[in-house]
Amino acid sequence: MSPPRAHILVVDDEPNIRKTLAGVLEDEGYAVTGAGDAEEARPMLEEGRPDLLLLDVLLPGEDGLSLLRDLQSRELGPPVIMMSGHGTIQTAVEATKLGAFDFIEKPILPERLLLSIRNCLRMVRLRTENVGLKEELAATGEIIGSSAPLARLREEIARVAPTDARVLITGENGTGKELVARALHAASLRSARPFIKVNCAAIPAELLESELFGHERGAFTGAVAMRRGKFELAQRGTILLDEIGDMNPTTQAKLLRVLEECELERVGGEKTVALDVRVFASTNQDLERLLREKKLRQDLYHRIKVVPIHIAPLREHAEDVAELAEHYLRHFCAANGRRPKELAPEAIAALRDYAWPGNVRELKNMMERLVIMVDRARITAADVTPLLGGAAGDLDLGGTLAERLEAFERRLLSRALEAAGGNVAEAARGLGLDRANLHRKLRRLGLHATEGE
Secondary structure, three states, X not given: OOOOOOEXXXXXXXXXXXXXXXXXXXXXXXXXXXXXXXXXXXXXXXXXXXXXXXEEOOOOOOOHHHHHHHHHHOOOOOOXXXXXXXXXXXXXXXXXXXXOXXXXXXXXOHXXXXXXXXXXXXXXXXXXXXXXXXXXXXXXXXXXXXXXXHHHHHHHHHHHOOOOOXXXXXXXXXXXXXXXXHHHHHOOOOOOXXXXXXXXXXXXXXXXXXXXXXXXXXXXXXXXXXXXXXXXXXXXXXXXXXXXXXXXHHHHHHHHXXXXXXXXXXXXXXXXXXXXXXXXXXXXXXXXXXXXXXXXXXXXXXXXXXXXXXXXXHHHHHHHHHXXXXXXXXXXXXXXXXXXXXXXXXXXXXXXXXXXXXXXXXXXXXHHHHHHHOOOOEEOHHHHHHHHOOOOOOXXXXXXXXXXXXXXXXXXXXHHHHHOOOOHHHHXXXXXXXXXXXXXXXXXXXXXXXXXX
């Protein structure tokens, strides 16, 4: 599948020039629209959100420099390449000061124009990628771990990302649903385009529709100007509808129409806006239960669940705890300007034995706390256990009965091994188990002896 075509808006009062430029640009694979003056161009800039603006200096009514000045002052619109048949050095300097990427004199040489356009779009793409990289680094965005559940997760991401399929991401709080959504976007053909997240649970129901779809001036009290919604801001990119199970029925109905027709109407408006947006949804709720309770539309559910991706809770891949903990420890030491720290084996064992009801987010927060609160270079079990709320010896764990029993068994066997210095035979005697039976349990629980058996 080819990536979305770059959209160029040509603003020139000469129809022949617009037609000629459109022919040249379309032959190069660009999508082109035209406008004869600034007044005609403004709604196209608001609604079409072109990737680049070719703008003539001399226009009837408001001139090109005035429009450029207004766009830059409001941080509205795409990068601009100015054109002029009466160009002077002074005009070119002024256009550059106002933020134009380039200034091209007429008659326009196609090779010169195409080179400028390629350089401009490349600059925008590099800026976008740089921002994305900074966001990923700030969020320590790697999917860390070598367990089978995470290997399957990476495989699913690699398979689904290059497509345009809608994805429903499910998992408990703190498992990394947004991280998976960002990984899908980063590996997609839309990676240079916006990634917009909307937390449906955090926005009041009466404001959610406007937040998603935008509104026209005067649509309701306080709507003093037209405002684009999150879907328009994500044009040709990706939108993540987080906690979609909390969306009210009215907004569900409008969202369904948007997904079906790939267009929307702003609140209070009648004009439709065409959309090219990939949609991800995420939730920690049981959507099947919401369907039974008539709180979620069945047709919407099937629209968003084209490809389901489920993220396992941390307690189901406890073998990744040590790697995750050490990763976050390094990250927060560097972020806080602290000397490197290490986790003692007994500290790692205590972390691995905990049920982690808050999942990876809870582990991440705990590592940050340990970096700040512990001055020593070596973090011990005595530092870790109090932060687990005494959970090292309690049975108050998250999950089903089977999950709680497994977590307790893992903790019990881990401590028996520690007490026996890693000697499986001695640990088996202390537990009253056959050595072969203990070996089988250790393999099942992902535990390893560290010394002679």
